[in-house]
Amino acid sequence: MLWYKAWRESRSRFLIAVAAVSVFSVGVLLGARTNFPPPQAPLLPYSAFVWGEFYGNGRAVGFSVIALLLGLGGLQRERASGSAPFTLALPITRGRLVVTRVAVGLLQLIVIALLPALIVPALSPLLARHAYPWSQSLQYAALFMSWGIVWFAIAFLWSALFRGEFTAAVAAILTPFGYLVLYGASRGDQRFPGANPFTMMSGGLDRHLGGRMLLTEPLPWTAMSVLVVIAAALLFGAWRMTVRQNF
Amino acid sequence: MNFRINTTSTQPLYLQLTQQIRHAIDTGVLQPGDGLPGIRTLAEQLVVSPNTVVKAYSELEHEGVLEMRHGSGAFVAGRKPSKVKSDRVRQAQERMRAVVDRLQDDGFSEEEIQRLFEAELFFRAPTPRR
Amino acid sequence: MNDSWIIETDALTKRYGAVEAVSTLDLRVGAGRITGFLGRNGAGKSSTIKMLLGMSHPTSGTGRVLGHRIDDARANREARRHVAYVAEDKQTYAYMTVRQMIAFTRSFYDDWRPDVEARLLRQYELPIHRKVKALSKGMRTKLALLLALARRPRLLILDEPSEGLDPVSIEQLLQSLVAAAADETAVFFSSHQIAEVERIADHVCMLDRGRLVLDASLDAIRQDFRLLEIGFAHEPPRVDWPATDVGSIRTTGRQVRILAKCNVDAMIERAYGAGAVSVETSAVSLREVFLDQATEQA
Numbered sequence: 001m002l003w004y005k006a007w008r009e010s011r012s013r014f015l016i017a018v019a020a021v022s023v024f025s026v027g028v029l030l031g032a033r034t035n036f037p038p039p040q041a042p043l044l045p046y047s048a049f050v051w052g053e054f055y056g057n058g059r060a061v062g063f064s065v066i067a068l069l070l071g072l073g074g075l076q077r078e079r080a081s082g083s084a085p086f087t088l089a090l091p092i093t094r095g096r097l098v099v100t101r102v103a104v105g106l107l108q109l110i111v112i113a114l115l116p117a118l119i120v121p122a123l124s125p126l127l128a129r130h131a132y133p134w135s136q137s138l139q140y141a142a143l144f145m146s147w148g149i150v151w152f153a154i155a156f157l158w159s160a161l162f163r164g165e166f167t168a169a170v171a172a173i174l175t176p177f178g179y180l181v182l183y184g185a186s187r188g189d190q191r192f193p194g195a196n197p198f199t200m201m202s203g204g205l206d207r208h209l210g211g212r213m214l215l216t217e218p219l220p221w222t223a224m225s226v227l228v229v230i231a232a233a234l235l236f237g238a239w240r241m242t243v244r245q246n247f
Numbered sequence: 248m249n250f251r252i253n254t255t256s257t258q259p260l261y262l263q264l265t266q267q268i269r270h271a272i273d274t275g276v277l278q279p280g281d282g283l284p285g286i287r288t289l290a291e292q293l294v295v296s297p298n299t300v301v302k303a304y305s306e307l308e309h310e311g312v313l314e315m316r317h318g319s320g321a322f323v324a325g326r327k328p329s330k331v332k333s334d335r336v337r338q339a340q341e342r343m344r345a346v347v348d349r350l351q352d353d354g355f356s357e358e359e360i361q362r363l364f365e366a367e368l369f370f371r372a373p374t375p376r377r
Numbered sequence: 378m379n380d381s382w383i384i385e386t387d388a389l390t391k392r393y394g395a396v397e398a399v400s401t402l403d404l405r406v407g408a409g410r411i412t413g414f415l416g417r418n419g420a421g422k423s424s425t426i427k428m429l430l431g432m433s434h435p436t437s438g439t440g441r442v443l444g445h446r447i448d449d450a451r452a453n454r455e456a457r458r459h460v461a462y463v464a465e466d467k468q469t470y471a472y473m474t475v476r477q478m479i480a481f482t483r484s485f486y487d488d489w490r491p492d493v494e495a496r497l498l499r500q501y502e503l504p505i506h507r508k509v510k511a512l513s514k515g516m517r518t519k520l521a522l523l524l525a526l527a528r529r530p531r532l533l534i535l536d537e538p539s540e541g542l543d544p545v546s547i548e549q550l551l552q553s554l555v556a557a558a559a560d561e562t563a564v565f566f567s568s569h570q571i572a573e574v575e576r577i578a579d580h581v582c583m584l585d586r587g588r589l590v591l592d593a594s595l596d597a598i599r600q601d602f603r604l605l606e607i608g609f610a611h612e613p614p615r616v617d618w619p620a621t622d623v624g625s626i627r628t629t630g631r632q633v634r635i636l637a638k639c640n641v642d643a644m645i646e647r648a649y650g651a652g653a654v655s656v657e658t659s660a661v662s663l664r665e666v667f668l669d670q671a672t673e674q675a
Contacts, residue, residue, distance in 0.1 A: 001484045008472055082468030086521075088432045090485050091458040093450055243450065246433035254575040257660035259596040287559035294551045296411045297559040298579045 002096065006104040009073050014108045017066045021112055025119040028053045032128035046130040051203075051213035054116050055140045060147075060201035061176075066112055067148040068172040070105045071155025074098075075242060080164045084247050098239045102156065109148050117141035139215050140203060146224040147197045151176070153234035160238040160245075248277070248284060252293050260295055261302035268307060272323055279325030283313065286320075383408045383532050383563040384429060386440035386447075391424050391433065391587075398424040400587035401438065406565050406580075408531075411558050413574035414567035415591070416584035417671050422567045423465060425584065426536055430462060443531055458486070461530040461562075465537050467521035471510035475503050475520060482524045494527035500549060514541045526553050533557055535566040539573060551577055571664045581663065583670055590670040591624070593638065598663055603641045607633040607648045608655035616651050618644065625669050636661065636669050 037044045053059070075097065078084040087097070117137040124132040155172035162168040176197070182188075188195055196204075200223065203209050208216040250267045252260050271277040283289070286304065290297040304321045307313040314324045350360050384406035391399040399421040406412050416422045427433040429442050431453035440447040445456035469478050483489045498505065501519040509517065518541050525533060533554070539547045547570075555577055558564050568574055574581060575595065583591035593602070602624070607613070609631045618626065622644065624636035637644050645656050661669075 001481045005470065005481065008470070081471060082466045083470055085427075085430075085432060085462070085464035085466060086469050089430050089457060089460070089462040089464070091454055092485070093454050244434070247427070252576075254572065255662060257599045257662070259599045261596065262600075287556065290555045290559055291552050294548065294555060294576060296555060296577050296579045298410055 002092065002100040003104060006073075006101045009077075010070060010104060010108060013069050013072075014112075017069075017112050018115065021066075021115045022119065025054070025116045026123065026127070029120070029123050029127040032124075032130070036128065036130075045212045046124075046128070047132065047136065048211060048213040050120060050124075050132055050137075054120060054137075055144075055202050055213075057198045057202055060144065060198045063113070063144050063148060063201070064151045064176055064197065065173070067109055067151035068155040068175070069169070070108055071152040072159050072169055072172060074101060074156070074159045075245075075247065076159055076161070076163045076168065077165055079247065088247055094243050095239060098235075098242055102235055105152055105156070106149065109152055110145065113141045113145045113148060133214075136214055139219060142219060142224070143201050143203060146227045147201050149231040150197075150227050150234070153231040153238070157234050157238040157241075160241045250289075250293060252295055252299075260299045261306070264293075264299065264303035265306050268303065269312060272312065277323050279323050281323045282319070283321040283323070381408060382406060382441070384440070384442050384565065386425075386429075386438065388438035389425070389428060389435055389440050390437045391421070391428060392436040397587050399428070399435075399584075402584075402587065402589055404440070404582060404589060405592070406563065406582065408563045409561065410579040411554065411564040411577050412566075413578035413581045414565060414584070415571075415574065415581060415667055416567070420584040420671075421587040422584055423536060424587075426462075426534060426567065430457065430460070430534070459488070459531040461525035461528050461533045463521050463525045463533075463535040463538055465540070467518045467541075469509050469517070469521060469524070472508065474506050474508050475512070476505040478509060478520060478524065479505075479527075483527075486528055486530075488529040490527055490529055494523065497523045497527060497553075501546075515543065515546065518542055519546065522550060522553070526557065529560055530562055532563045532565065535564075537568060538566055539568065539570055547573070571662075571667060575663050583667065585671055591666065595663070597638070598661070598666060601639045601641070602661050602666060603637050604659045604661050604665070605633075605635040605637055605641070605644060605648065606655075606657040606659075607635065607653045608657075609633070609652060610654050611652070614651050616647065618647075624666065636666065 032046075032049065036046065036049050038049075075084055075087065075094070078087055088094075117140065120137050121132045121134045124130055154175050155168070158171040158175070159168040162171060179197075183196060189199075199205065200220070203213070203215050205220050205223065206215050206217045248271070250264060252263055254260065256263065268277065268283070277283075283304070284292065286297050286300045289300045293300075304313060304315065308315050308321070311324055313321045315321050347360060350363070351357075355363070382405050384404060386402050386404040389399055389402040389404070390397065398419075402421070402425060404425065414422055414426075424433070428435050429440060429447055431447060431450065435448055442453070442456040443459055445452040447453050447456075470481070473481065479494065483494075497503075497519075501516075501523060503516060503520055503523065504512075509520065512520065518538075522538065525535070535554075538554075539550055542550060551573060554564050554566070558577075578595055580594050581591060581598070582589060611631065613628055613631060613633045618635065619640075622638055622640050624638050625634075626636075627634045633648075635644070641658065645658070648656050
């Protein structure tokens, strides 16, 4: 029943995120009846409108925050609430605890990434009276997930390192900012545009992302693989740390 | 069966228990053939380690005061003489009563019945027991 | 290492920075008995228990629980399948209900006993639909006890189990420990309540400043341990008492007080032989032994 425990410990965050994303998505589509096309840009394509509402920079940040929050929790958090000795006395390895939390967290993240990816193409014809291709929304979901797992892994690692509920959360939220500060300071935009998470998540690596904001090139598999490897390395680090810790 | 264990005493608990069991037997509260509580039951009742009860019973068994019957637990050693004897005696008394009643029904007096018994026992040829 | 020890440690050491919480500990806890684990706060009891359960890693030395090494994650996990533990904090998952906690815990063990679970639920009067966070401290303790006692483990480790319980509940707890022992579960419990230990423990191990200072059966303490007050008419001479026979020696002025563990008669003779003018013997209670060993200079 470790899955149940991991689920219960992340349930609130997850359900709130699901509710927020669902309500937001449906709300945008409903509002599209009156808000789209905007008066100042009457020729704006629907796909560009969708991009602005769902995949633009702001939304990528929002998804990143959700990914970070889902990565929090674990034994150090239990230490603060006092149940760590109980959990540690169970006849399971610490690795199993880690793996279960990672699995539950990533599944939750996938669900959240898929929500707009499914809602937008499915309900656009009905609510916004325009069509939106499935392939686009699913590709954007994949781009979101590629950085999403990295954010998740970072928060997971901070959670393994820091005791207590809030230290890890604060460290997690600050990490993207810290990263972007470094990125900007090293003029990353000019040298490694692919290393800007929000650029990549918003499809900015696609050189043919024109006015329609539709992805035309294949997904940046290399960059995405690198991110998967980075996330795996961070999770591995968290696992090693957890196994070696003294409680 | 109520025993009292004093944990602040400097006498080991199992020895306190053996003393109290012996005392109960000596005073007749526990009689030969009586069963003592099982190890687990007594331990839980007194709230002492089962080992305390085990040691007490073992020591008393070693002394011959208790006998451990496999599967049934501990019993106070020694046969119950009264019960066995009284049964036989009671049966014999009943048979005697029946015989005397019949003789009296046939008109014999008590003295005559007594003479008959004495004669039978005195002049009894040794007959093989059936 | 001997197979018949339920717990054994070999020079087990735990250092936190400059402090040695546990110091080259050679602990031996036997199967088939109830062992009390005594010591002042900070003596190293909890640190030892944590290492035995794999919660913290020894700085040096090793140990075995049920024959499995404690410093090997997989071996220790195997041991934990047969160990039930009640932590000092007795905290479980605040967001689960009593029933959910029972279902959760039950799912990890083969030795669960539904009949004992039902009996303890009734006895402790635990509200099964209430969340753990809404339970009083006493109820939380009882839940933690139930989760450990509704099993048939080979070893039961409890850290201050009676803390926060009222006398009736303490009595029920001690009865449960006795019942567990009758079911061939080795019981190892740390406690500050000397009276409880005196009642149900067969054996006692005591730590002071991370070291084992006492390892004796309660029978031996009651029957053999004696306090000798030896009086001299002059400066007490130096006597080499055999270390294994002596718990402590304290000299004040012309009086020497010895806590003797065995061979008391021989010691008395020796004292007189060394010129003692008076030797008084008295039996010692576990509390007195504890206080004596706890303040003994290293």
